[in-house]
Amino acid sequence: MDAGLLEQMLLGxxxxxSVYLPLxxxxxxxxxxxxxxxxxxxxxxxxxxxxxxxxxxxxxxITSVLLEMALAALLTGVLALGLGRVVLxxxxxxxxxxxxxxxxxxxxVTLNLExxxxxxxxxxxxxxxxxAAGYAAFTLAxxxxxxxxxxxxxxxxxxxxMAAIRDDELAAAxxxxxxxxxxxxxxxxxxxxxxxxxxxxxHFLNSWNAKLxxxxxxxxxxxxxxFGGSRTWLGPVFGGLLLTALPELLxxxxxxxxxxxxxxILVGPLFFPQGVITPELFKWFKPRIGGITTAAAQGVKQ
Amino acid sequence: xxxxxxxxxxxxxVGAVYALFALGYTLVFSVLGVIxxxxxxxxxxxxxxxYLLIGGAVGANGLLAGLQFPFAxxxxxxxxxxxxxxxxxxxxxxxxxxxxxxxxxxxxxxxxITSLGAGVILVNLIQLLVGAExxxxxxxxxxxLPAALSIAGAKVRTVQVMLLAISGLLLAALSIWINxxxxxxxxxxxxxxxxxxxxxxxxxxxxxQIAFGISGFLAGMAxxxxxxxxxxxxxxxxxGYGLKGLGVLVLGGLGSVPGAVLGGLIIGLAExxxxxxxxxxxxxxxxxxxxxVLLVRPQGLLGRPQANKV
Numbered sequence: 270m271d272a273g274l275l276e277q278m279l280l281g282x283x284x285x286x287s288v289y290l291p292l293x294x295x296x297x298x299x300x301x302x303x304x305x306x307x308x309x310x311x312x313x314x315x316x317x318x319x320x321x322x323x324x325x326x327x328x329x330x331i332t333s334v335l336l337e338m339a340l341a342a343l344l345t346g347v348l349a350l351g352l353g354r355v356v357l358x359x360x361x362x363x364x365x366x367x368x369x370x371x372x373x374x375x376x377x378v379t380l381n382l383e384x385x386x387x388x389x390x391x392x393x394x395x396x397x398x399x400x401a402a403g404y405a406a407f408t409l410a411x412x413x414x415x416x417x418x419x420x421x422x423x424x425x426x427x428x429x430x431m432a433a434i435r436d437d438e439l440a441a442a443x444x445x446x447x448x449x450x451x452x453x454x455x456x457x458x459x460x461x462x463x464x465x466x467x468x469x470x471x472h473f474l475n476s477w478n479a480k481l482x483x484x485x486x487x488x489x490x491x492x493x494x495x496f497g498g499s500r501t502w503l504g505p506v507f508g509g510l511l512l513t514a515l516p517e518l519l520x521x522x523x524x525x526x527x528x529x530x531x532x533x534i535l536v537g538p539l540f541f542p543q544g545v546i547t548p549e550l551f552k553w554f555k556p557r558i559g560g561i562t563t564a565a566a567q568g569v570k571q
Numbered sequence: 572x573x574x575x576x577x578x579x580x581x582x583x584x585v586g587a588v589y590a591l592f593a594l595g596y597t598l599v600f601s602v603l604g605v606i607x608x609x610x611x612x613x614x615x616x617x618x619x620x621x622y623l624l625i626g627g628a629v630g631a632n633g634l635l636a637g638l639q640f641p642f643a644x645x646x647x648x649x650x651x652x653x654x655x656x657x658x659x660x661x662x663x664x665x666x667x668x669x670x671x672x673x674x675x676x677x678x679x680x681x682x683x684i685t686s687l688g689a690g691v692i693l694v695n696l697i698q699l700l701v702g703a704e705x706x707x708x709x710x711x712x713x714x715x716l717p718a719a720l721s722i723a724g725a726k727v728r729t730v731q732v733m734l735l736a737i738s739g740l741l742l743a744a745l746s747i748w749i750n751x752x753x754x755x756x757x758x759x760x761x762x763x764x765x766x767x768x769x770x771x772x773x774x775x776x777x778x779x780q781i782a783f784g785i786s787g788f789l790a791g792m793a794x795x796x797x798x799x800x801x802x803x804x805x806x807x808x809x810x811g812y813g814l815k816g817l818g819v820l821v822l823g824g825l826g827s828v829p830g831a832v833l834g835g836l837i838i839g840l841a842e843x844x845x846x847x848x849x850x851x852x853x854x855x856x857x858x859x860x861x862x863x864v865l866l867v868r869p870q871g872l873l874g875r876p877q878a879n880k881v
Contacts, residue, residue: 297680359869362606366821367865370858373814377855484814488608488687495684527695535688538681539671 272401274517279408280470281513284486285493285505286415287462292499293423294455295435297361299487300368303375304349304460306482308341308467310379313391313477315340329395329472331407338468345464346457353456357449372487380479390478394471404473411469412506415462419502422458431455496537498544507546576725578843584731584800586839587738591793592816593823593831594745595786601762601826602775602782603673605682609664610790611813612693615806616660617791618798619697620653621646622706632702646708650737650795657791658784664689665783670776697806707802708795730800737796741789742832749828754781762826815854818861824874833872 284301291298315322315337316329322337324330356367379385386392398404422428430451433441442448471477489512497508515533519526537545592614599607626643629635644652668685716729749755760768761778769775794809819838823830838857845853870876 355866359865362825363821363865363869366817367862369814370818370862370865373858374855374862377852377858381851381855484810492684492687495681524699528692528699531688531691531693531695533688534691535668535685537688538677538684539675542672542675542677542681 272405274514276401276405276408276473278510278513279405279412280466280473281490281493282412282506282509283408283415283462283466283469284490285497285509286419286502287459287466288490288494289499289502289505290419290459290462291452291455292494293435294431294452295438296357296452296455297365297491298356298368298456298459299365299491300349300352300356300371300456301459301463301490302482302486303368303372304345304463305467305470305486306372306375306379306479307345307348308338308464309471309477309481310385310391310467311341311344311464312337312468312471313394314384316395316472317391317393323395328399329397331397334397334468334472338465341464341468342461345460349457349460350453353453353460357452357456369484369487372482373484376479376483379482386478388478390476390480392476394475394477396475397472401473404469408469411465416502416506423502427451427454492534494544496534496541496544498541498546500543501546501548501551504544504546508544574725576722577727579840580722580725580727580731580735582840582843583836584734584839585842586836587735588793588797588812588835589815589819589839590832590835591738591741591789591796592812593819593835594742594828595789595793596816596820597823597826597828597831598758598782598786598789600820602758602765602779603669603679603682605669605679606686606817606820607664607669607783607786608683608687608813609661609668609690609693610786610816611809612690612697613657613661613664613787613809614790614794614797614812615697615803615809616693617653617657617794618803618808619701619706619794620656620791621649621795621798622708622803624649624652625708627706627708629701630704630706632704633698633700635700636702646799650792653795654788654791657794658787660693661783661787661790662780664693664787665780669779669783694806694809701806703805705802705804705808706798708799728800730796734796734800737792741792745785745789746828754778758782815857818858821871822861822864824871827871827873827875830871830873837872 284305287301287304288299312334316333322330322333324333352371356364356371359367380388398407423432430441430446431454433444433446434448434451438448470481474481490509493508493512494505495508496512497506498504512530512534516526516530519529522529592610595610595613596606599605599610623629623638623640624644625646626640628639629637631637664686668689669682672679672681672685719726719728720732721727749758757768757773757778758781760771760773761775765775768778793812797812815838819834820831821834822838823832823834838860841860842853842857845856864872
């Protein structure tokens, strides 16, 4: 497979995880492309305007990329902390639309400011890797790390609190869960993932402009999660990988490819209302060792 | 004074289109509780239907290159017919993207994605059939009407006056229908509680279809009017309006018909007030406004607050 496509798929999976984190907490936030755009802009500005980061070698040093990621994470994290307090008072579709409004405001401001390059954006972002394969390896490592963190999160107290809020916010609050702080945590983590992904994407794409964080991106990333499933971190990763690759894989059908893409998004939720990847799927695949105890446990549950 | 009047007219005519757009969203939202993301594509469809019906020819890039209807209808006839065609498209969208989910009792949130899929299909179908170029509806289709009128010293384009008049007429007809007719009252009952409405003998499925049909009709008319007053900028041009309509919808209050009108006019006026040298920030102004209103009044200007249910 083409390494460039693989890299795009991996970036799609990371963005899927960013939308997934608040959704796992029951919060439909579509702010991901906004924070993604901030991360990308930070990387584009730092790497093209700060000579000290460029190093002496022929390629751009990876340590500088890591530094950009840290700064992007800091910026998006602080911003999400401030904004999250305010927007998370909204619920359901209202939250979704408020976050779409945020993304649009950010896009318009980036489009009009001088130092972000206006409509054309910033060009000639230096390359830390000589090939798309290098990017893919780096992003794969990043994705693995974030997946591992998500997996840990789901098995610890804050992660379980998020699931509880998703199922019933009032019941969770009555059990002593600080719902406001837990939701804020999910929102900030989502922003961090999106910001860091933006840094990688900016270097990979070589140029950055305001179009990369728009309403379309909000909806496409949401489709990753709804299609893949929002109950375990594997869902958005699967959805992000598959739906990013799909328009490319459909190249043989030519002009029809985006129509087929639309049809897949349309039909997917009908057959997989919980998303393709659900926790039940794992149970089905688990080797049936100690079948009696499992059966007994299931009997108790029923 | 003339300047102020001009500003008012510019703002109101844009706002009227936003209001028509948001009303389509609101009708579907009030019966189903979800947003139809294919609405922008249906609006685009309406614009292309209008263009074809007035006798416009398809450019050289699509599958239908060179297609031209053997007749050329006047604009006043083409516009409602395009609205009806758009309503038919909306009914198809309901059938393929919304009804299967309802039949299976799925999470309503999924309709956001299925309707998005329907929108992607529609937009790309347009691109495939008629190409990506922009089309414009010649002002000559208005017949002997002058291009601009002079009202109290302000020069106003005839198209803007028409936009305002037609939108006003549609809004009035809609509110009379909702409050005065049997089917309009059935719509209100379904939006209050679909299950109870069904128990009382209202055919909820039929009411939902009516809501989609009217929503598509309004979107199609709005598309034709915008096509006439600005131009049809390509298959994707409905998306920007779709987004703005969403803002208008929430500003006025989800599910509130007067709210959608008020929200549209406010955003239209707010945009018209942005000075020309800052026009790049126009969209940020309306969304910033929306954001602030949401924080102070989460239910929107005329919406009902959400109750905390146990």
